Amino acid sequence: xxxxxxxxxxxxxxxxxxxxxxxxxxxxxxxxxxxxxxxxxxxxxxxxxxxxxxxxxxxxxxxxxxxxxxxxxxxxxxxxxxxxxxxxxxxxxxxxxxxxxxxxxxxxxxxxxxxxxxxxxxxxxxxxxxxxxxxxxxxxxxxxxxxxxxxxxxxxxxxxxxxxxxxxxxxxxxxxxxxxxxxxxxxxxxxxxxxxxxxxxxxxxxxxxxxxxxxxxxxxxxxxxxxxxxxxxxxxxxxxxxxxxxxxxxxxxxxxxxxxxxxxxxxxxxxxxxxxxxx
Numbered sequence: 296x297x298x299x300x301x302x303x304x305x306x307x308x309x310x311x312x313x314x315x316x317x318x319x320x321x322x323x324x325x326x327x328x329x330x331x332x333x334x335x336x337x338x339x340x341x342x343x344x345x346x347x348x349x350x351x352x353x354x355x356x357x358x359x360x361x362x363x364x365x366x367x368x369x370x371x372x373x374x375x376x377x378x379x380x381x382x383x384x385x386x387x388x389x390x391x392x393x394x395x396x397x398x399x400x401x402x403x404x405x406x407x408x409x410x411x412x413x414x415x416x417x418x419x420x421x422x423x424x425x426x427x428x429x430x431x432x433x434x435x436x437x438x439x440x441x442x443x444x445x446x447x448x449x450x451x452x453x454x455x456x457x458x459x460x461x462x463x464x465x466x467x468x469x470x471x472x473x474x475x476x477x478x479x480x481x482x483x484x485x486x487x488x489x490x491x492x493x494x495x496x497x498x499x500x501x502x503x504x505x506x507x508x509x510x511x512x513x514x515x516x517x518x519x520x521x522x523x524x525x526x527x528x529x530x531x532x533x534x535x536x537x538x539x540x541x542x543x544x545x546x547x548x549x550x551x552x553x554x555x556x557x558x559x560x561x562x563x564x565x566x567x568x569x570x571x572x573x574x
Contacts, residue, residue, distance in 0.1 A: 296472045297365040299392035299417075300327060301400055301408070306372035314376045316401070320369075321534050322425050322500060323398035326455070327367060329501035330473055332359035337501050340531065341508070348508045349494075356493065360473055365392035374401050381407035389415040394469045397422050402434045409441045409449075418465045419448035423455035423499065425547055426536035452476075454535045454547040456498035456554045475499040478554050480507045482562035489513050492562070498551065502531045506555055515563055520556045520572045528555045 302323030311317070328337040332349065339345075349358045370384050378384070381404045388411065389395070395412045397405055397420065405422065412420055420442060424430050435451050442449040448463040458476035460467045470476040478498050483491040492507040509527040513519060528551070535547035543550060553574070560572045 296363055296394065296469060297392040298330070298360070298363055298394050298396060298469075298473065299365040299368075299389060299415075300396045300398070301368045301370065301404075302327070302398045303372045303400060304369045311373065312375075315373050316376050317373050318370070318399050318401070320372065320399070322423075325500040325534065326396070326398060326423075326475075329358075329497070329499060330360045330475070331364065332361070338505055338531070340505050340527075346508075349504050351493065356474065356495065358474070358497075363473070365390045370400055370404065374404075378403035385411070389417075391416050393418050394466075395420045399425070399429050402431065405430070405434065406438060406441070409438065409445055409447055413445045413447060417447065419450075419463065419469060421458075421466060421469075422449070422451045424451055424453040425455065425534070427538055427540040427542075427547070428536075432542075453540065453543060454551050456500070456502075456551050470496075478503040478506075478558035480510075480558045480562040482510065482559070482566060484515055484563065484566040487515050489515060489563075498554065500531075500534065502528060502533060502551075503555065503558065505531045506559070510559065515567060515570070517571065517573050519563070520559055520574060524555050524559050525552060528552055 303318040303320045306317050395417055448465050450466050452458040474496055476496055479496040481493040489510045492510050494503050494507050497503040506527045513523050533548055533551045535551045537546050537548050539546055563570045
């Protein structure tokens, strides 16, 4: 399974050109560091107490996918408001890959990608939306139509950790391969205390590992999400937007939190049937 990623460079503040737009790469860099297991830069929340929790069971649950990265293209962080010629910013062709991940890039460039993905042998495109302003509904509908005609699967999870399975078979396969998407945590409970955790599926930014590690030693009660999950999910921190998304009826950041609440509750329910946690 080969993954090709397109994101933006780091924006260096300075004199901004007229009629330009700036693209933030905070989230995309987290995703890249997560799938390549650069956890020393990605997560330093535990400091000197780091026990390399991401590497606990590498054979059963790999976290290092550097060998599966077909390439990473970083576009300029500042681009014209309208891009008349997307080819100016793209290579003549993309390297062979199965999945393209496009994270917060210009709409005009995004719409130029489906044919290039098809020509490179790709089977699907995933475009996460961590901010309501990232990809318009018109662009999403246009891209779905383009991909349908080319025989490609495409999805726009909003936010990425709320990816829904069951709609796109190949994208489901890819998410399972890279172990990213809607968080799933295996939780071991003994005498009402969480004694071990294992991340089965992680939020693409890597947040789930930090939450799971800090559940160990905590008492299982209805306040586990309010007192523990929320604390560590926030302090990682989640970088999804705090702007209300009209389609979601909430902020992407809150949805990301709910995904982790669900993961913790479901993980405990497997050990303690009937358990319900507060939100």
